[in-house]
Amino acid sequence: MSVVTGIRRRQVILNGLTHATMILVSLLVIFPFLWMVSISLRNNLEIFTTPIHWIPKIFTLDAYKEILTSMQHRRALMNSYFVALLTTLASVTLASLAGYGYSRFNFPGKRATLMFILSVQIIPPMLLAIPYFLLSVAYNIYDSYLALVVTYTSFSLPFATLMLRSYFATIPRELEEAAIIDGCTRLGALIRVILPVSLPGIIATAVYTFVLAWNELLFALTLTEGWKRRTVPVSIGFLMGEFTSEWNQIMALSVIASVPIVALFLFLQKHLIQGMTAGAMKG
Amino acid sequence: MAKSFTSAFPKEWRQGYLFIAPAILALVALILYPTLYVVRMSLLDNPLMPNAQFVGLKHFKDVFRDPVSWEAFRNTLVFTVLSVLAHLIIGMSVALLLNRQIGHCMRSLYRGIMILPWLFTSAVVATIWRLIYHPLGVLNSLLLGTGLYTHSDLIDWLGSEKLALLTIVAINTWRGFPFVFLMILAGLQSLPGELHEAAMVDGASGGKEFLHITLPLLKPVLLTVGILDTIWSVRHFDLVFLLTGGGPRYATQLISTYIYQRSFQGTNFGFGSAMALVILIVSSLLGWFYIRSVTSAASRPA
Numbered sequence: 001m002s003v004v005t006g007i008r009r010r011q012v013i014l015n016g017l018t019h020a021t022m023i024l025v026s027l028l029v030i031f032p033f034l035w036m037v038s039i040s041l042r043n044n045l046e047i048f049t050t051p052i053h054w055i056p057k058i059f060t061l062d063a064y065k066e067i068l069t070s071m072q073h074r075r076a077l078m079n080s081y082f083v084a085l086l087t088t089l090a091s092v093t094l095a096s097l098a099g100y101g102y103s104r105f106n107f108p109g110k111r112a113t114l115m116f117i118l119s120v121q122i123i124p125p126m127l128l129a130i131p132y133f134l135l136s137v138a139y140n141i142y143d144s145y146l147a148l149v150v151t152y153t154s155f156s157l158p159f160a161t162l163m164l165r166s167y168f169a170t171i172p173r174e175l176e177e178a179a180i181i182d183g184c185t186r187l188g189a190l191i192r193v194i195l196p197v198s199l200p201g202i203i204a205t206a207v208y209t210f211v212l213a214w215n216e217l218l219f220a221l222t223l224t225e226g227w228k229r230r231t232v233p234v235s236i237g238f239l240m241g242e243f244t245s246e247w248n249q250i251m252a253l254s255v256i257a258s259v260p261i262v263a264l265f266l267f268l269q270k271h272l273i274q275g276m277t278a279g280a281m282k283g
Numbered sequence: 284m285a286k287s288f289t290s291a292f293p294k295e296w297r298q299g300y301l302f303i304a305p306a307i308l309a310l311v312a313l314i315l316y317p318t319l320y321v322v323r324m325s326l327l328d329n330p331l332m333p334n335a336q337f338v339g340l341k342h343f344k345d346v347f348r349d350p351v352s353w354e355a356f357r358n359t360l361v362f363t364v365l366s367v368l369a370h371l372i373i374g375m376s377v378a379l380l381l382n383r384q385i386g387h388c389m390r391s392l393y394r395g396i397m398i399l400p401w402l403f404t405s406a407v408v409a410t411i412w413r414l415i416y417h418p419l420g421v422l423n424s425l426l427l428g429t430g431l432y433t434h435s436d437l438i439d440w441l442g443s444e445k446l447a448l449l450t451i452v453a454i455n456t457w458r459g460f461p462f463v464f465l466m467i468l469a470g471l472q473s474l475p476g477e478l479h480e481a482a483m484v485d486g487a488s489g490g491k492e493f494l495h496i497t498l499p500l501l502k503p504v505l506l507t508v509g510i511l512d513t514i515w516s517v518r519h520f521d522l523v524f525l526l527t528g529g530g531p532r533y534a535t536q537l538i539s540t541y542i543y544q545r546s547f548q549g550t551n552f553g554f555g556s557a558m559a560l561v562i563l564i565v566s567s568l569l570g571w572f573y574i575r576s577v578t579s580a581a582s583r584p585a
Contacts, residue, residue, distance in 0.1 A: 011384075018383050025377060026396045029457070032411045033399065035421065039414065048419035051428070094306040101302025105295050113307055120314045122570040124518040126539040127559035130324070130546055131317035134331075154313035161306055186298055215404035217521050222547060236406035237525055240413065247414055254407040261402050269395050276398070276462060277469055 040064065040251035047247045063252035072227040073253060076235040081260070083145060083231060084213040087152040091160045091209045092202060094153070099164030100190050104173070117158045125155065129222045136223055147223045148231070152216060156209045163275070167201030168194060200271065207268050208275025211261060232257045318563075325556035342557035352558065354533045355541040358448055362455070362537060363516040369456040370512055371505065374463035379493070382471040394468065401461035405521035412454045413526055416440040441527055444534040451535055455522055459515075463508050470504035471497070503576065510573040514566055538562050 039047060040063050042056035067073050102114065132151050136142040175197065176189035184192065195202065220231040227235075236257060239250050265272060292300075325342050327335035346352050377397060381390050400408070415421045418439045426432060440450045474497070482492040520539035523529060529536035529544060536544075538558065546555030 015383065015385060018380055018385055019389070022377075022380055022385075022389075022393050025380075026393060029396060029400060032415060032457070033403075035415065036407070036411045047414075048417070050424060052421060052424050094309060098303045098306035101299050105299030105302070107296040107299035110299065113303060116307070117310065118574075119570070120310055122514070122563070122566050123314060123318055124539070124559065124562050124566060126518060126520055126542050127321055127556075127563055128314065128317050129543075130552055130555055130559065131320040133547070134324075134552065135317065135320070150313065154309065157306055157310060186302075211402065217405055217525075233404045233406035236404075236410060240406075240410050240525065250410050251414075254410050258403055258407055261404075265395070265399070265402055269391075272402075273394075273398065273465065276401075276465055 036251050036254055039247055040255050042248055044246065044248055063246075063248035064256070066249050067252045067256060072230075073235060075227060076230050076232045077256065079145075079229055080214055080232040080257075083148045083152065084210050086145070086149045087156065087213040088206050088210045090149060090153045091156045092164075092206050094157060095160035095164050095205065096190070096195065096202070098161045099168050100194065102161075102165045103168035104176075104186075117161055121158045125218050128155075129218055132219060133222050142223065143225045143229050145229060148220065148229070151219045151223065152213045156212055160205045160209055163205050164198070164201060167198055167205075171197055200274070203268065204271040204274040207264055207271045211264065211272070211275075214260060321556045321559060324552055325560055327553060330552045330556070331550070338553075342553040343561075345554055346558045346561065351533055351536065351541060355536045355538045358533075358535060359517060359519075359537045361448060362452055362519065363513055365449075365452045366455050366459060366516045367509060367512045369452070370460045370463040371509060373456065373460045374467050374508075375505075377460075377464050378467040378471055379497075381468055394465075397464055398461040400458050405458075406525060408454070408458050409522055409525035412457075413441065416450055416454075418442075442531055444531050447527055447531060447535045451523055451526060454526070455516075455519070458522070459512070463512055466508040467501065467504060470501055474500055506576045507573065510569055510576060514569045514573065517565060517569070518562060 038055060041059050041061070042053075043058060043060050043062060046053055046056050046058065102110065128151070132147070133142075136144075136147045141147045171194060176184075176186075176193045179189045179193045180186070215233065216231070217233045217237070220234045221237070224230050224234065230238075232253075236250065236253055239246075239253060324330040326337055326339060328338040328341065329335045381393055381397075417423075418437050422440070423437055427434070427437075438446065441447050478496055478500075479492070482496055518539055519537055520543065523535050523537050523540050524543065527535045529540045539562070542555045542558050542562075545551045545558070
């Protein structure tokens, strides 16, 4: 009996240690975010103090006011939302069609095109930035929403297609066979039968695509000029470059920029993780 | 597959092609064509001019003769090796902790917290850490408080030629470990529970169990995630660009940031194209290893 309680006690102690360690690690991981919020709520005199003011002595929303009343920053937010949403729409649409095609049909070139989709992910974004820049200038779509949406879709499409393909493959064919016998077209079957059933997979793909598009920096940097089409990450970069004395504003903008990400994280965490782990799977 | 007598292409083929066509065409136009465009540009002397001459491998020679290129290669190697190792070690440690019997709810909570650094845009990550590593920032203030150094020793972490790259590696470690952690955790949780019980019955202690049972079984996951992380690290751009721009004096210049500097700030697109193709070749080799490791893992009996 005492052997069993001895083991039990050891387990309890180890579990306690595990929790203690995890709490410590969590604090280390979260601290930068807490610091970001803390800085955003103070005035500029309290940024670099000795001793450190962990919580501002004077709370102020001035930084947020500055950012939210600035037309350029509001425009940047709107641009980011617009581009990210359009990209998600385009990617999910094209990827659903292709994923359905790959999961239901056999045709010559199926394996070859799949390898193509897989291989295309190896091309580094910096390599693509050069032709995207030059071609967008040549075709007169430099500094346009079209250029951003099109380039963002291109780099999220491979992953989205492969993910939806393996997701659709788990759905039994009998589901759409029934609809087709009733006179539905293949496309109709996809839209009316398969998509509703695959909602979790679609959401995972959509959320992951949105996050990638929202966070993107390189193409937004090289394909836009001026504040009219600028997205939030570029805005933050410029703010940091120009006004390294207005840290409270920089942090306020960072907090505002992170709102959709945190929202998606809180409500759709499972889908996000599904997307993240699928990102490493072969097709 | 039934052959249709009335058309050359059976219905199944036609439908398959129709469904995949939009995506495939998009990728051909948006990825394949631009890549070929880059190859062409790397072989012309002045790609922006209409009457550019074919100059063969001149740009590639320029790349390999430029001492800054070699700085970039070296820095990228250091950055990649250190980042990937750090990600693996930390990711593995946290995954092992969370794999213990701590209850599903708590595990989900901790797991959620752990993935936060990866979710935020690099611009936000850069601003927070630039402030923390600021000469007057939190880190230095804390170090001053411990009495380990005085005001005259204040280190400008991101401005020091010796320390800037390591500082960025540290930031990238915090930023990038969630993905590795998530994959290793998934791998750990897919291991059969009986193994742990069997190990305890056999008297294998925690350390022995880890070394002889868990680690070998995790090898496929570690290999896969390690190669993927390496591919991503080699092409890294965002944090370095935002935090130091490649400086001070090329101490943090990576391949991607140097391409950006020569092409977009310097308009030498031929040079940039050639160097970009170099990364592509390196990435392709790594990608080949990745596919091999994934397929060999899949073919191994469970």
